[in-house]
Amino acid sequence: MRVLRQSMRGRVGAHDYPLEPEAAPAAFRGQVQLDPNRCRGDAACARVCPSGAITVEETSTGWIWQLDDSRCVFCGLCADACANRAVSLSNAFELAVRQPDDMVTRAEFIRNEETD
Amino acid sequence: MTDVVTSPAVDLQQLSGGELLPSRVPGETRVVVPLVTLPRACQVIVDGVGARLATMVAQDERAETGSFTLAYTFAIPDRRWMTIECQVPADSPAFPSVTPLVPAAHWYEREARDMFGLEPEGHPDLRRLVMHDDWPAGVFPLRKDFDPSIPVPRVEADPYRFHTLHGDGIVEIPVGPFHAGVIEPGHFRFAAVGEVVLALEPRLFYTHRGIEKLIEGKSLDHGLQIAERICGVCSLSHAVTYCQAAEQILGIEAPPRAAVIRSIGLELERLYNHVGDAGNMCAGVGFMVGVAHGARLKDELQRLNEQFTGNRFLRGLSAIGGVRRDLDVEFAAQMSLELARIAREFGELTAMILGSETTMERMRRTGILPGDLARALGVVGVGARASGIDLDTRRDHPYAAYRDGETARRRDGKTARRPDGQNLPPSPAVGRGAGGEGYSAVGRGAGGEGHSAGGGEGFPVPTREEGDVAARLLVRIDEVAVSFALIQALIAEMPAGPLIAGWTPPTTDAAAFSATESPRGENLHWLRVNAQGTIERYRVRSASFPNWPAVAAAAPGNMVPDFPLINKSFELCYACLDR
Numbered sequence A: 001m002r003v004l005r006q007s008m009r010g011r012v013g014a015h016d017y018p019l020e021p022e023a024a025p026a027a028f029r030g031q032v033q034l035d036p037n038r039c040r041g042d043a044a045c046a047r048v049c050p051s052g053a054i055t056v057e058e059t060s061t062g063w064i065w066q067l068d069d070s071r072c073v074f075c076g077l078c079a080d081a082c083a084n085r086a087v088s089l090s091n092a093f094e095l096a097v098r099q100p101d102d103m104v105t106r107a108e109f110i111r112n113e114e115t116d
Numbered sequence B: 001m002t003d004v005v006t007s008p009a010v011d012l013q014q015l016s017g018g019e020l021l022p023s024r025v026p027g028e029t030r031v032v033v034p035l036v037t038l039p040r041a042c043q044v045i046v047d048g049v050g051a052r053l054a055t056m057v058a059q060d061e062r063a064e065t066g067s068f069t070l071a072y073t074f075a076i077p078d079r080r081w082m083t084i085e086c087q088v089p090a091d092s093p094a095f096p097s098v099t100p101l102v103p104a105a106h107w108y109e110r111e112a113r114d115m116f117g118l119e120p121e122g123h124p125d126l127r128r129l130v131m132h133d134d135w136p137a138g139v140f141p142l143r144k145d146f147d148p149s150i151p152v153p154r155v156e157a158d159p160y161r162f163h164t165l166h167g168d169g170i171v172e173i174p175v176g177p178f179h180a181g182v183i184e185p186g187h188f189r190f191a192a193v194g195e196v197v198l199a200l201e202p203r204l205f206y207t208h209r210g211i212e213k214l215i216e217g218k219s220l221d222h223g224l225q226i227a228e229r230i231c232g233v234c235s236l237s238h239a240v241t242y243c244q245a246a247e248q249i250l251g252i253e254a255p256p257r258a259a260v261i262r263s264i265g266l267e268l269e270r271l272y273n274h275v276g277d278a279g280n281m282c283a284g285v286g287f288m289v290g291v292a293h294g295a296r297l298k299d300e301l302q303r304l305n306e307q308f309t310g311n312r313f314l315r316g317l318s319a320i321g322g323v324r325r326d327l328d329v330e331f332a333a334q335m336s337l338e339l340a341r342i343a344r345e346f347g348e349l350t351a352m353i354l355g356s357e358t359t360m361e362r363m364r365r366t367g368i369l370p371g372d373l374a375r376a377l378g379v380v381g382v383g384a385r386a387s388g389i390d391l392d393t394r395r396d397h398p399y400a401a402y403r404d405g406e407t408a409r410r411r412d413g414k415t416a417r418r419p420d421g422q423n424l425p426p427s428p429a430v431g432r433g434a435g436g437e438g439y440s441a442v443g444r445g446a447g448g449e450g451h452s453a454g455g456g457e458g459f460p461v462p463t464r465e466e467g468d469v470a471a472r473l474l475v476r477i478d479e480v481a482v483s484f485a486l487i488q489a490l491i492a493e494m495p496a497g498p499l500i501a502g503w504t505p506p507t508t509d510a511a512a513f514s515a516t517e518s519p520r521g522e523n524l525h526w527l528r529v530n531a532q533g534t535i536e537r538y539r540v541r542s543a544s545f546p547n548w549p550a551v552a553a554a555a556p557g558n559m560v561p562d563f564p565l566i567n568k569s570f571e572l573c574y575a576c577l578d579r
Ligand code: SF4
Pocket: A032, A045, A048, A049, A050, A051, A052, A053, A054, A071, A072, A073, A074, A075, A076, A077, A078, A079
């Protein structure tokens, strides 16, 4: 009834999404994000990921962290597992892309012997 | 390791004539009987104590024992479970069918035939159920020697034979599996004379994802991610059922705060489903204002879910041992206010639906499911309660915060206070008004007072006797009131403490099962882990599994155009039926 009355007074009850952007709540589990300054390449995220969305590959100089959004189920286990709090789930939910390859995020790390 | 209640257990054991086996499930009596006496033992339990067939689990244990195992689990009205097992030898994979004596077993046995190649001898209907025509003969996906990584070549085969009726003026109407709407696939074959349905045969299982096979060999943690995705709209119920089964195997229990948070989540799940369904049922009669309001309120509830758990379908809340999200005081207060407002607006919506005589007239005496038929089919949930069967897993096999009178105490108006300081109503408004509007309020005095069966004393279970579409709507409306009151009471008395109990992967072979009351009725998950700590066998029996045959049984005698309404009033799920 509230909405009926509201719309009778000329106000539209619904949001004009996507023209009017809609923010996800703080608790939302959206796209996985990596903080490159915190990542130490221990691959805890890759080990817990149930769908194989995250992979961490050792290289001769460091490691490659890779995320495939098309596999991710947004469970958040990776964020829970990361001792360095490098992995988190952001509020981003508009994940449509034009090319399948754009689903993949890749980050290459060079190991810094002094700090490690 | 056994939790079997000793003295009453003896009765069930004696009744069945079987040999007692250990069990990890509280209240379960587990026996093994010789193959030949299986149907008789099942019938004796059903007739003797009014048991309901709750699930049947087949297992391929050829590697360990040289045979297959069948386990029929029954829900006993006094909060107990009874499982009757038997061994089926590997070299002659056949067993005497229980279906002629216990009709509720019909689909379970056909499924065991499709998935394990176990032949139910004497079963009245030996057509394929889960596997469709193009699946090759002799390939049984749940046998241990089936490798799911190798694609199975499909074959040309005779098309499925529907039961047909012949006679003057009888027309066959095929509907589906594709429908004019965004719904799941299912085929419905009507035989009608003019407008009137004579018979309906549904053909389902178009959405087989092989979940029970997929989960084998996974760790318990990864298994949860799959269990949570069996069904969209009952995600949390499935997740909690799985977690509880795993917790029984691990011998742990979710801490009190986690139990309360789970119950709040489960009631939120019931709310967004029931509120949306009350609206959707209006679509069946073309009452679009009701549909729009139901959808709007459902969305508001789902937004609450999202703020609470980070997911509109409440995913990621439950974990093995407890929960992953807390409910802080601030958000709880906000949620309480929001829910109070939504409850008010839902009241306006139901007044509108119940006050629309044309709408109610279409719903009354439409799609009647007789109580005795519902009982014979082992129907659960709203469909059962609207046909006079007084069952609710929350009261009959209490779990989470529904356990042992806790909810009754919490619901007590003297202690429960809303965060805004107002006292809660002494008991949720159940069994009241809804039936008032000229609709004979038969029910069973569904109100809070009567029921004291089991430990969830006073847990209100609304029931009605009519078994028609209107009764299913009214039961839902009453249950919404119970859920709103329950959440408010749970929020008002959140125990402090940890959110999750620690555990380490199991190192011995063990099995357990657990049941919860999802919005669609009882979900039952049977889980077995092996000594490596991975999942050996998982059997999901969702509420839709025993209820789909009831939809077909409720259709004859109605007009064809009333079928969408009847179907909506049961509101079953295709995906969790099929898995
Ligand atoms: S959210 Fe879950 S599925 Fe997605 S990357 Fe993290 S662990 Fe993997």
